[in-house]
Amino acid sequence: xxxxxxxxxxxxxxxxxxxxxxxxxxxxxxxxxxxxxxxxxxxxxxxxxxxxxxxxxxxxxxxxxxxxxxxxxxxxxxxxxxxxxxxxxxxxxxxxxxxxxxxxxxxxxxxxxxxxxxxxxxxxxxxxxxxxxxxxxxxxxxxxxxxxxxxxxxxxxxxxxxxxxxxxxxxxxxxxxxxxxxxxxxxxxxxxxxxxxxxxxxxxxxxxxxxxxxxxxxxxxxxxxxxxxxxxxxxxxxxxxxxxxxxxxxxxxxxxxxxxxxxxxxxxxxxxxxxxxxxxxxxxxxxxxxxxxxxxxxxxxxxxxxxxxxxxxxxxxxxxxxxxxxxxxxxxxxxxxxxxxxxxxxxxxxxxxxxxxxxxxxxxxxxxxxxxxxxxxxxxxxxxxxxxxxxxxxxxxxxxxxxxxxxxxxxxxxxxxxxxxxxxxxxxxxxxxxxxxxxxxxxxxxxxxxx
Ligand code: PMP
Numbered sequence: 001x002x003x004x005x006x007x008x009x010x011x012x013x014x015x016x017x018x019x020x021x022x023x024x025x026x027x028x029x030x031x032x033x034x035x036x037x038x039x040x041x042x043x044x045x046x047x048x049x050x051x052x053x054x055x056x057x058x059x060x061x062x063x064x065x066x067x068x069x070x071x072x073x074x075x076x077x078x079x080x081x082x083x084x085x086x087x088x089x090x091x092x093x094x095x096x097x098x099x100x101x102x103x104x105x106x107x108x109x110x111x112x113x114x115x116x117x118x119x120x121x122x123x124x125x126x127x128x129x130x131x132x133x134x135x136x137x138x139x140x141x142x143x144x145x146x147x148x149x150x151x152x153x154x155x156x157x158x159x160x161x162x163x164x165x166x167x168x169x170x171x172x173x174x175x176x177x178x179x180x181x182x183x184x185x186x187x188x189x190x191x192x193x194x195x196x197x198x199x200x201x202x203x204x205x206x207x208x209x210x211x212x213x214x215x216x217x218x219x220x221x222x223x224x225x226x227x228x229x230x231x232x233x234x235x236x237x238x239x240x241x242x243x244x245x246x247x248x249x250x251x252x253x254x255x256x257x258x259x260x261x262x263x264x265x266x267x268x269x270x271x272x273x274x275x276x277x278x279x280x281x282x283x284x285x286x287x288x289x290x291x292x293x294x295x296x297x298x299x300x301x302x303x304x305x306x307x308x309x310x311x312x313x314x315x316x317x318x319x320x321x322x323x324x325x326x327x328x329x330x331x332x333x334x335x336x337x338x339x340x341x342x343x344x345x346x347x348x349x350x351x352x353x354x355x356x357x358x359x360x361x362x363x364x365x366x367x368x369x370x371x372x373x374x375x376x377x378x379x380x381x382x383x384x385x386x387x388x389x390x391x392x393x394x395x396x397x398x399x400x401x402x403x404x405x406x407x408x409x410x411x412x413x414x415x416x417x418x419x420x421x422x423x424x425x426x427x428x429x430x431x432x433x434x435x436x437x438x439x440x441x442x443x444x445x446x447x448x449x450x451x
Contacts, residue, residue, distance in 0.1 A: 004368075004449045009405055012448060016408040020052035023412065026069040027057045049419045051407035061088035063429030066416065074416045075434040077424035082259050085284035085377070086339040087429035093287030096334035097327055106325045113329035120336050121295055124266035125257065125279040129301035132324040133292030136258040136282025137165025140221060142318045143278045143294045144169065147219035147252045150304055157211055157220045157251070159202040161391025163228030164221060164256050164280075172199045174207075174392060201390040202226050203234065205241045212249040219252040219278070224268035227259040229394045230421045231373035231380050233387070243275055252277040252300070261285075262352075262378035262425060265342045271376065287339055289331035292323075339428065348377035348426040351435050355379050355424055358439035366450050377426040409445040410438070 021028055031054040035041040042048055047055045057069040064087060066076045079085050086093065118130035133139040144156055144167065158164070160174040171183040172193045180199045182192055198217060200207035211217065224239060226232035246253040255276035257267035261284055264271035269279060277300055282292035296304075310316060322328075356372045356379040363370045363381070371385040382388065384397035398421075407417055415438050417424055424438065 004402070005451070006401075008451065009401055009449060013401060013405040013408065016405060016412055017053050019412050020408055021054075023072065024052070024054075024056060024068065024070050028054055030057050030069065031055060051404040051419065052411055056411070063087045063089075064427055064431070064434055072414060074411070074414045075430075075437050076416045077426075077430075077434075077438065078416045078418040079425045079427055080283070080288065081418055081420070082261070082425060083283040083286075084288050085261070085425055085427055086287040086335050087427040088288065090287050090335065090339040090428075092338035093289065093331050093334045096330045097289060100327050100330040103326070105327055106322055110324065111326045111329050113326070113333040114324060117293070117329060117332045117336065118295075120333075121279075121281075121285075121293060125255075125269050125281075125295055126266065127276065127279050127295040128298040130293055130295040132328065133282070133294065134290045134320060134323055134325075134328065135165065135292045136256070136280060137167060137292070138320060138323070139280040139282055139292035139294040140164045140167050140170075140254075140256060143254050143280050143296075144219060144221060145318055146296070146300075146304055147254065147278065149307065149310055150300060151218040151250065151252060153216050153218040153251075155196060155198055155217045157198040157200065157208070157217045159222055159226060159391055160199050161229035161395050162202075162221075162223065162226065164223075164258075169193055169196045170221065172197050173395075174199055174201055176392070201392055202232055203238050203389050205238060205245070208242060208245055212245050212251055215249060217249070217251050219254050220246055221254045221256060223256050223258075224260050224263075224272065224274060225375055226391055226394065227375065227378070227423075228420070229391045230382055230388065230397070231375050231378065231423070232389065232391060232394050233373060233375070235389060239272065239274055246277075254278040254280060257281045258283055259378070260375065262348075263376035264345050265340070268375075284340065285335055286328055286331040287335035289328055291328040291332050293332070344428040345377065348428065348430070351426040351430055351432065352377050352379040352424070354432060355426075355435045355438060358435070359442060362439075362443050362446050366446060368446070368450075378423060380421055380423045382422070405449070406442070406445055409448075410441050413441040413444075415441050 059067045059069050067073045121130050122128050156169050158170050164170045171186045173183050175181045180194050198211040200211055253276045255269050258281050260268040278296045280294045356374050359372050359381050369385045371382050371387040373380050373387050383399045388394035
């Protein structure tokens with residue numbers, strides 16, 4: 001069957017946006033008045049990614065549910081774009097943080113939680129020595145600096161259409177002619193990132209081999225599976241080839257597990273038996289409290305610590321005053337020890353499969369040219385079939401109007417997806433009933449669309 005009829009789609013989107021505006025007068029009013037004081041009218045400009053026309057304002061969030069200012073309660077599959085993968089306000093994390101709040105928020109001293117968290121992350125991700133940040137972005141920045149320092153090489157390599165936070169070097173892509181270029185819309189880049197970065201398509205082993213052969217790349221920074229241009233999964237042998245090309249060329253491999261932690265307690269690294277030199281992560285492991293972490297092999301840590309020229313203590317460029325603060329540390333400890341424990345993934349993955357199977361049935365029933373991509377507890381529908389195998393293919397499959405229609409239709413019936421793409425994440429608090437609610441509404445949205 002051809003892609004859905006465009007004029008029908010526009011009419012349906014207009015209808016759904018009108019309903020959205022009617023149903024959310026309080027959020028609409030807050031948004032209208034926020035422009036005076038807030039850049040872009042929102043606390044952070046990405047919050048303008050709002051399919052219904054304006055963002056919903058939060059009242060409260062618990063477990064897999066959020067309630068907005070107009071009193072509507074949603075099944076939340078966005079889960080803070082992974083920041084709330086533990087479920088909103090998980091009891092153990094809240095209790096630990098509450099206790100810490102009475103005992104000091106930020107000091108210039110370590111707390112005992114840090115070594116527990118380091119030991120646990122080492123068990124899960126297989127790299128021995130850990131350090132902390134407040135965001136995954138900073139974890140990536142600092143991991144890149146350390147990789148440059150230890151290899152003495154200037155460049156890094158990333159995959160086209162990757163996202164690793166607002167890290168300057170990573171905002172590059174391969175264009176339709178195969179050229180390495182700055183990403184469109186890059187805000188105030190200090191230098192053209194193609195001078196700092198080599199970029200290849202995900203799953204393209206030949207391009208990786210070529211770009212690493214110059215011997216000037218300190219590290220490959222990658223998600224084991226792309227998640228930020230929609231999910232793109234590795235082909236057979238791809239990740240093994242990445243590892244061996246890095247080893248052959250003396251290039252360090254950094255796995256950014258910030259989103260791929262959906263694959264298992266040790267992320268894709270643990271689930272797929274990968275062997276990176278460094279791992280970066282943030283978001284989920286703090287249960288919603290700001291945190292980030294980067295880990296490296298003991299051998300790498302020893303080499304770095306024995307380099308006398310590196311200022312790792314003061315103004316050298318690796319550091320943040322509030323990084324490793326007691327609140328973040330206790331949040332990570334509680335979340336890892338009591339909420340996102342090893343045993344919760346099988347049920348979350350089963351729910352993601354239930355979600356994906358149901359969407360597949362709808363796609364097949366209507367012979368839509370769509371597909372479903374699965375990454376452990378994360379699942380997504382794509383407007384192409386077969387599923388894309390590179391970032392470029394994935395970007396080309398985007399359809400903003402169709403996405404907006406589905407997101408708004410779902411939101412109007414109390415189901416939220418991640419505002420970017422069509423991604424759904426399961427938490428320990430998500431239930432089969434939540435998934436079935438999505439199935440019911442998604443089915444209705446598609447039936448109206450295909451007529
Ligand atoms: N790495 C990955 C893979 C991400 O998806 C993101 C954010 N979506 C980041 C890093 C940056 O996270 P933060 O914005 O919390 O720093």
